Amino acid sequence: MTNRRQVLSLSLLALAGVASAEAQTPPYPSRPITIVAPFPAGGGADVVARIISDRLRESLGQPVIIDNRVGAAGSIGTTMVARAPADGYTLLIASQSHTANPSLYAKLPWDPIKSFAPIVLVGVIPNVVAVSASSPYKTLADFVAYAKTKQGQVNYGSAGIGTSIHLTAEMLKQAAQINLTHIPYKSDSESYAALRAGDIAMAPLGLAFAKAHIDSGELRALAVTTPKRSRLLPNVPTAAESGFPAFDVRPWYAFLAPTGTPPAVVAKLNAAITEAMKTPAVQAKLLDLGLDLDPGTPEALTQFLQADASRWDKVIKQAGIRLE
Structure with a gap:
Protein backbone atom coordinates (compact mmCIF):
# COMPACT_ATOMS: atom_id res chain seq x y z
CA MET A 1 0.00 0.00 0.00
CA THR A 2 2.82 2.33 0.90
CA ASN A 3 4.52 1.67 -2.45
CA ARG A 4 1.30 2.46 -4.30
CA ARG A 5 0.98 5.75 -2.43
CA GLN A 6 4.58 6.63 -3.28
CA VAL A 7 4.07 5.83 -6.95
CA LEU A 8 0.86 7.88 -7.02
CA SER A 9 2.56 10.80 -5.29
CA LEU A 10 5.47 10.73 -7.75
CA SER A 11 3.08 10.59 -10.70
CA LEU A 12 1.12 13.57 -9.40
CA LEU A 13 4.34 15.52 -8.85
CA ALA A 14 5.48 14.72 -12.39
CA LEU A 15 2.17 15.86 -13.86
CA ALA A 16 2.32 19.01 -11.80
CA GLY A 17 5.82 19.68 -13.06
CA VAL A 18 4.72 19.27 -16.68
CA ALA A 19 1.74 21.53 -16.14
CA SER A 20 3.96 24.11 -14.45
CA ALA A 21 6.48 24.02 -17.33
CA GLU A 22 3.69 24.40 -19.88
CA ALA A 23 2.23 27.29 -17.92
CA GLN A 24 5.62 29.02 -17.95
CA THR A 25 6.10 28.56 -21.74
CA PRO A 26 4.96 31.78 -23.40
CA PRO A 27 2.63 31.48 -26.37
CA TYR A 28 4.24 31.68 -29.82
CA PRO A 29 5.48 34.16 -30.84
CA SER A 30 6.82 35.93 -27.78
CA ARG A 31 9.90 37.59 -29.32
CA PRO A 32 11.11 38.90 -32.71
CA ILE A 125 6.50 34.24 -61.47
CA PRO A 126 7.55 33.60 -65.07
CA ASN A 127 10.81 34.20 -66.80
CA VAL A 128 10.51 35.79 -70.25
CA VAL A 129 12.28 34.63 -73.41
CA ALA A 130 13.26 37.95 -74.97
CA VAL A 131 14.97 39.23 -78.11
CA SER A 132 15.86 42.72 -79.29
CA ALA A 133 13.00 44.66 -80.85
CA SER A 134 15.02 44.73 -84.08
CA SER A 135 15.37 40.95 -84.11
CA PRO A 136 13.81 39.03 -87.01
CA TYR A 137 12.25 36.50 -84.61
CA LYS A 138 8.58 37.18 -83.98
CA THR A 139 7.77 34.00 -82.06
CA LEU A 140 9.57 31.37 -80.02
CA ALA A 141 8.98 28.92 -82.89
CA ASP A 142 10.78 31.34 -85.24
CA PHE A 143 13.80 31.47 -82.96
CA VAL A 144 13.93 27.69 -82.50
CA ALA A 145 13.60 27.08 -86.25
CA TYR A 146 16.56 29.37 -86.95
CA ALA A 147 18.64 27.87 -84.14
CA LYS A 148 18.13 24.40 -85.62
CA THR A 149 19.75 25.57 -88.86
CA LYS A 150 22.72 27.03 -86.93
CA GLN A 151 23.31 24.44 -84.21
CA GLY A 152 25.87 25.77 -81.73
CA GLN A 153 26.28 29.09 -83.56
CA VAL A 154 23.47 31.07 -81.89
CA ASN A 155 24.41 32.83 -78.64
CA TYR A 156 22.22 33.47 -75.64
CA GLY A 157 23.00 35.35 -72.45
CA SER A 158 22.19 34.74 -68.80
CA ALA A 159 22.81 36.35 -65.43
CA GLY A 160 25.49 33.78 -64.65
CA ILE A 161 26.20 30.05 -64.59
CA GLY A 162 23.72 28.09 -62.49
CA THR A 163 21.24 30.95 -62.16
CA SER A 164 17.53 30.57 -62.82
CA ILE A 165 18.05 32.32 -66.15
CA HIS A 166 20.83 29.93 -67.22
CA LEU A 167 18.79 26.89 -66.24
CA THR A 168 15.77 28.31 -68.08
CA ALA A 169 17.76 28.38 -71.31
CA GLU A 170 19.12 24.89 -70.69
CA MET A 171 15.56 23.59 -70.36
CA LEU A 172 14.62 25.35 -73.61
CA LYS A 173 17.58 23.71 -75.37
CA GLN A 174 16.46 20.28 -74.20
CA ALA A 175 12.75 20.81 -74.89
CA ALA A 176 13.34 22.24 -78.39
CA GLN A 177 16.36 20.04 -79.20
CA ILE A 178 18.60 22.94 -80.12
CA ASN A 179 22.21 23.69 -79.29
CA LEU A 180 22.87 27.27 -78.17
CA THR A 181 26.13 28.84 -76.98
CA HIS A 182 25.94 30.27 -73.47
CA ILE A 183 27.46 33.69 -72.73
CA PRO A 184 27.29 34.25 -68.94
CA TYR A 185 27.07 37.81 -67.60
CA LYS A 186 26.91 39.09 -64.04
CA SER A 187 23.31 40.31 -64.06
CA ASP A 188 20.12 40.70 -66.05
CA SER A 189 21.22 44.27 -66.78
CA GLU A 190 24.44 43.15 -68.47
CA SER A 191 22.60 40.45 -70.41
CA TYR A 192 20.04 43.00 -71.56
CA ALA A 193 22.79 45.39 -72.69
CA ALA A 194 24.41 42.59 -74.71
CA LEU A 195 21.06 41.77 -76.28
CA ARG A 196 20.51 45.37 -77.36
CA ALA A 197 24.08 45.56 -78.70
CA GLY A 198 23.56 42.45 -80.81
CA ASP A 199 26.22 40.43 -78.97
CA ILE A 200 23.66 37.72 -78.21
CA ALA A 201 20.52 36.65 -80.06
CA MET A 202 18.29 35.83 -77.11
CA ALA A 203 18.13 36.12 -73.33
CA PRO A 204 15.71 34.68 -70.80
CA LEU A 205 15.04 37.46 -68.29
CA GLY A 206 13.17 37.79 -65.03
CA LEU A 207 9.71 39.28 -65.55
CA ALA A 208 10.24 42.10 -63.05
CA PHE A 209 13.30 43.27 -65.00
CA ALA A 210 12.08 42.56 -68.52
CA LYS A 211 8.66 44.18 -68.37
CA ALA A 212 9.82 47.80 -68.45
CA HIS A 213 12.04 47.15 -71.48
CA ILE A 214 9.25 45.26 -73.25
CA ASP A 215 6.76 48.04 -72.54
CA SER A 216 9.23 50.65 -73.85
CA GLY A 217 9.59 48.75 -77.11
CA GLU A 218 13.29 47.94 -76.61
CA LEU A 219 12.68 44.21 -76.28
CA ARG A 220 10.27 41.74 -77.83
CA ALA A 221 8.89 38.98 -75.60
CA LEU A 222 8.60 35.66 -77.43
CA ALA A 223 7.11 33.61 -74.58
CA VAL A 224 6.69 33.31 -70.84
CA THR A 225 7.89 30.14 -69.17
CA THR A 226 4.98 29.36 -66.85
CA PRO A 227 1.91 27.27 -67.78
CA LYS A 228 -0.34 30.34 -67.54
CA ARG A 229 0.09 33.72 -69.21
CA SER A 230 1.26 36.57 -67.02
CA ARG A 231 -1.31 39.19 -66.11
CA LEU A 232 1.45 41.77 -66.65
CA LEU A 233 2.08 40.54 -70.22
CA PRO A 234 -1.33 39.18 -71.26
CA ASN A 235 -0.52 39.24 -74.99
CA VAL A 236 2.64 37.15 -74.66
CA PRO A 237 1.99 33.42 -75.19
CA THR A 238 3.27 30.67 -72.93
CA ALA A 239 5.96 28.27 -74.08
CA ALA A 240 3.31 25.55 -74.23
CA GLU A 241 1.12 27.70 -76.48
CA SER A 242 4.19 28.24 -78.66
CA GLY A 243 4.57 24.51 -79.22
CA PHE A 244 6.99 23.58 -76.44
CA PRO A 245 5.01 22.11 -73.52
CA ALA A 246 8.13 20.53 -71.98
CA PHE A 247 9.62 24.00 -71.55
CA ASP A 248 8.07 24.68 -68.16
CA VAL A 249 9.96 26.95 -65.73
CA ARG A 250 8.18 28.24 -62.64
Missing part, protein backbone atom coordinates in the same frame (compact mmCIF):
# COMPACT_ATOMS: atom_id res chain seq x y z
CA ILE A 33 11.06 36.63 -35.76
CA THR A 34 13.91 36.71 -38.28
CA ILE A 35 13.34 35.97 -41.96
CA VAL A 36 16.62 35.13 -43.66
CA ALA A 37 16.82 36.25 -47.30
CA PRO A 38 19.79 34.44 -48.89
CA PHE A 39 20.13 37.02 -51.66
CA PRO A 40 20.89 40.77 -51.70
CA ALA A 41 18.53 43.50 -50.57
CA GLY A 42 16.36 44.66 -53.45
CA GLY A 43 16.28 41.22 -55.08
CA GLY A 44 13.07 39.28 -55.60
CA ALA A 45 13.24 37.17 -52.42
CA ASP A 46 14.10 40.20 -50.30
CA VAL A 47 11.28 42.30 -51.75
CA VAL A 48 8.68 39.55 -51.30
CA ALA A 49 9.78 38.95 -47.70
CA ARG A 50 9.59 42.65 -46.84
CA ILE A 51 6.14 43.09 -48.38
CA ILE A 52 4.72 40.20 -46.35
CA SER A 53 6.65 40.99 -43.17
CA ASP A 54 5.00 44.40 -42.87
CA ARG A 55 1.65 42.70 -42.36
CA LEU A 56 3.07 39.88 -40.20
CA ARG A 57 4.31 42.40 -37.64
CA GLU A 58 0.71 43.45 -37.10
CA SER A 59 -0.92 40.00 -37.10
CA LEU A 60 1.71 38.26 -34.93
CA GLY A 61 2.34 41.19 -32.61
CA GLN A 62 6.13 40.91 -32.81
CA PRO A 63 8.91 42.57 -34.80
CA VAL A 64 9.80 40.72 -38.02
CA ILE A 65 13.41 41.27 -39.09
CA ILE A 66 14.76 40.65 -42.61
CA ASP A 67 18.35 39.39 -42.47
CA ASN A 68 20.17 39.30 -45.83
CA ARG A 69 22.80 36.54 -45.65
CA VAL A 70 24.30 36.60 -49.11
CA GLY A 71 26.76 34.25 -50.77
CA ALA A 72 27.41 30.86 -52.37
CA ALA A 73 24.34 31.11 -54.62
CA GLY A 74 22.06 31.40 -51.61
CA SER A 75 23.64 28.57 -49.65
CA ILE A 76 25.07 30.71 -46.83
CA GLY A 77 21.70 31.99 -45.70
CA THR A 78 20.05 28.63 -46.33
CA THR A 79 22.65 26.86 -44.20
CA MET A 80 22.09 29.38 -41.41
CA VAL A 81 18.38 28.54 -41.28
CA ALA A 82 18.93 24.79 -41.57
CA ARG A 83 21.16 24.95 -38.45
CA ALA A 84 18.95 27.35 -36.48
CA PRO A 85 16.83 26.23 -33.51
CA ALA A 86 13.56 24.67 -34.69
CA ASP A 87 11.39 27.07 -32.71
CA GLY A 88 9.77 29.21 -35.40
CA TYR A 89 11.90 32.29 -34.77
CA THR A 90 14.22 31.84 -37.78
CA LEU A 91 12.59 31.42 -41.19
CA LEU A 92 13.85 31.24 -44.77
CA ILE A 93 12.41 32.99 -47.81
CA ALA A 94 13.39 30.42 -50.44
CA SER A 95 13.34 30.50 -54.24
CA GLN A 96 14.21 28.29 -57.20
CA SER A 97 17.90 28.03 -56.25
CA HIS A 98 16.77 26.06 -53.19
CA THR A 99 15.72 23.10 -55.34
CA ALA A 100 18.35 23.53 -58.07
CA ASN A 101 21.50 23.97 -55.95
CA PRO A 102 21.64 20.37 -54.64
CA SER A 103 22.04 19.18 -58.24
CA LEU A 104 24.50 21.94 -59.14
CA TYR A 105 26.88 21.51 -56.20
CA ALA A 106 28.66 18.30 -55.28
CA LYS A 107 28.13 18.80 -51.56
CA LEU A 108 25.84 21.05 -49.54
CA PRO A 109 25.32 21.08 -45.75
CA TRP A 110 21.55 20.87 -46.18
CA ASP A 111 18.90 18.94 -48.06
CA PRO A 112 16.14 20.97 -49.77
CA ILE A 113 13.40 18.73 -48.36
CA LYS A 114 14.75 16.92 -45.28
CA SER A 115 16.43 19.93 -43.67
CA PHE A 116 13.34 22.14 -43.65
CA ALA A 117 9.76 22.29 -42.44
CA PRO A 118 7.63 23.74 -45.27
CA ILE A 119 5.34 26.59 -44.25
CA VAL A 120 3.65 28.05 -47.32
CA LEU A 121 4.19 28.75 -51.01
CA VAL A 122 3.82 32.41 -51.92
CA GLY A 123 3.52 31.91 -55.67
CA VAL A 124 5.27 31.62 -59.02
CA PRO A 251 10.39 30.51 -60.51
CA TRP A 252 8.84 30.67 -57.07
CA TYR A 253 9.03 32.01 -53.52
CA ALA A 254 8.12 30.16 -50.35
CA PHE A 255 8.65 30.29 -46.59
CA LEU A 256 10.46 27.45 -44.81
CA ALA A 257 11.57 26.76 -41.23
CA PRO A 258 14.19 24.38 -39.83
CA THR A 259 13.08 20.77 -39.76
CA GLY A 260 11.58 19.79 -36.43
CA THR A 261 9.67 23.04 -35.98
CA PRO A 262 6.52 22.17 -33.98
CA PRO A 263 3.46 21.55 -36.20
CA ALA A 264 1.43 24.06 -34.18
CA VAL A 265 4.00 26.77 -34.92
CA VAL A 266 4.08 25.86 -38.61
CA ALA A 267 0.28 25.97 -38.73
CA LYS A 268 0.21 29.41 -37.08
CA LEU A 269 2.80 30.77 -39.51
CA ASN A 270 0.97 29.25 -42.48
CA ALA A 271 -2.27 30.92 -41.41
CA ALA A 272 -0.60 34.27 -40.68
CA ILE A 273 1.31 34.44 -43.97
CA THR A 274 -1.72 33.30 -45.98
CA GLU A 275 -3.86 35.94 -44.27
CA ALA A 276 -1.20 38.57 -44.97
CA MET A 277 -1.17 37.67 -48.67
CA LYS A 278 -4.94 38.09 -48.85
CA THR A 279 -4.99 41.62 -47.44
CA PRO A 280 -5.61 44.10 -50.27
CA ALA A 281 -2.41 46.16 -49.77
CA VAL A 282 -0.08 43.15 -49.65
CA GLN A 283 -1.87 41.33 -52.45
CA ALA A 284 -1.68 44.38 -54.72
CA LYS A 285 2.09 44.72 -54.20
CA LEU A 286 2.73 41.03 -54.86
CA LEU A 287 0.56 41.03 -57.97
CA ASP A 288 2.40 44.12 -59.23
CA LEU A 289 5.60 42.04 -59.15
CA GLY A 290 3.96 39.56 -61.52
CA LEU A 291 3.47 36.81 -58.96
CA ASP A 292 0.71 34.28 -59.49
CA LEU A 293 -0.26 33.81 -55.85
CA ASP A 294 -0.82 30.23 -54.77
CA PRO A 295 -0.73 29.78 -50.98
CA GLY A 296 -1.67 26.35 -49.68
CA THR A 297 -0.84 23.82 -47.02
CA PRO A 298 2.63 22.79 -45.85
CA GLU A 299 1.94 19.37 -47.37
CA ALA A 300 1.21 20.93 -50.76
CA LEU A 301 4.47 22.88 -50.55
CA THR A 302 6.39 19.66 -49.86
CA GLN A 303 4.98 18.11 -53.04
CA PHE A 304 5.80 21.28 -55.00
CA LEU A 305 9.41 21.29 -53.77
CA GLN A 306 9.88 17.60 -54.54
CA ALA A 307 8.58 18.07 -58.10
CA ASP A 308 10.75 21.13 -58.67
CA ALA A 309 13.89 19.42 -57.35
CA SER A 310 13.22 16.46 -59.65
CA ARG A 311 12.68 18.77 -62.64
CA TRP A 312 15.98 20.59 -62.15
CA ASP A 313 17.94 17.46 -61.35
CA LYS A 314 17.00 16.07 -64.75
CA VAL A 315 17.84 19.30 -66.61
CA ILE A 316 21.14 19.87 -64.80
CA LYS A 317 22.38 16.31 -65.23
CA GLN A 318 21.52 16.27 -68.91
CA ALA A 319 23.30 19.62 -69.38
CA GLY A 320 26.32 18.41 -67.42
CA ILE A 321 26.46 21.53 -65.22
CA ARG A 322 28.53 21.27 -62.04
CA LEU A 323 29.65 24.06 -59.71
CA GLU A 324 32.19 24.08 -56.91
